[in-house]
Amino acid sequence: MEHRAIREECFEANLALPKTGLVDLTFGNVSVLDENVGVFAIKPSGVDYAALRAEDMVVVDLNGNVVAGKLRYSSDTPTHRRLFLAFAEYGVRSVVHTHSRCAVAFAQAGREIPCLGTTHADHFYGSVPVTRKMTDAEINGQYEWETGNVIVERFGGMNPLDVPAVLVNDHGPFVWNVSGGKAVEYALALEVAADMALKTLALSPGQAAVDETLLDKHFLRKHGKNAYYGQT
Numbered sequence: 001m002e003h004r005a006i007r008e009e010c011f012e013a014n015l016a017l018p019k020t021g022l023v024d025l026t027f028g029n030v031s032v033l034d035e036n037v038g039v040f041a042i043k044p045s046g047v048d049y050a051a052l053r054a055e056d057m058v059v060v061d062l063n064g065n066v067v068a069g070k071l072r073y074s075s076d077t078p079t080h081r082r083l084f085l086a087f088a089e090y091g092v093r094s095v096v097h098t099h100s101r102c103a104v105a106f107a108q109a110g111r112e113i114p115c116l117g118t119t120h121a122d123h124f125y126g127s128v129p130v131t132r133k134m135t136d137a138e139i140n141g142q143y144e145w146e147t148g149n150v151i152v153e154r155f156g157g158m159n160p161l162d163v164p165a166v167l168v169n170d171h172g173p174f175v176w177n178v179s180g181g182k183a184v185e186y187a188l189a190l191e192v193a194a195d196m197a198l199k200t201l202a203l204s205p206g207q208a209a210v211d212e213t214l215l216d217k218h219f220l221r222k223h224g225k226n227a228y229y230g231q232t
């Protein structure tokens with residue numbers, strides 16, 4: 001099998017995704033990049049998770065050409081490709097898209113997910129941003145590619161690993177990380193943080209974000225050069 005390593009990593013991550021409970025029906029896909037070759041593996045379109053095999057993963061280059069695989073790729077592939085083109089230089093190797101319910105609730109409300117506590121701060125260095133609404137021209141044009149463009153536009157010069165997730169307005173979350181396993185883990189962390197934020201805002205509608213001191217403490221003890229949390 002060509003590109004075996006990324007196809008197996010992608011396959012494992014796509015199997016792990018529905019086990020998190022984040023996926024209703026078949027809404028969800030994971031891709032994994034081989035940054036040395038400039039190709040990524042992605043789930044094929046509309047195949048039942050139970051029937052999925054590693055060799056079904058479609059391999060696409062960064063120009064959008066299929067280089068291996070017999071099935072049609074996920075319709076969201078141009079969004080994944082746009083994100084790899086912008087974020088690979090930061091070490092992003094995997095992208096996950098779901099319609100997980102609490103994150104979608106914020107996306108549909110057009111609201112970012114504020115950092116209201118340490119669960120969020122352990123994973124995301126501040127609010128999880130929401131994109132602007134897409135224009136009619138973007139929706140009627142290369143829709144999935146333009147979805148990637150509004151995400152990249154929203155991140156501007158931000159390091160995408162400081163906040164490895166975004167909400168596409170009226171749509172839902174895209175999450176990324178350094179491996180397929182980490183990206184799936186962060187897709188779950190995002191949904192947990194969104195669920196907690198929804199409940200916090202229901203109890204306390206004007207709730208403010210956590211203090212910067214607490215945010216710094218929780219994010220920086222797990223990420224970056226001074227991290228000390230967990231096993232090395």
Ligand SMILES: [Zn+2]
Pocket residue numbers: 097098099171172
């Ligand atoms: Zn979607």
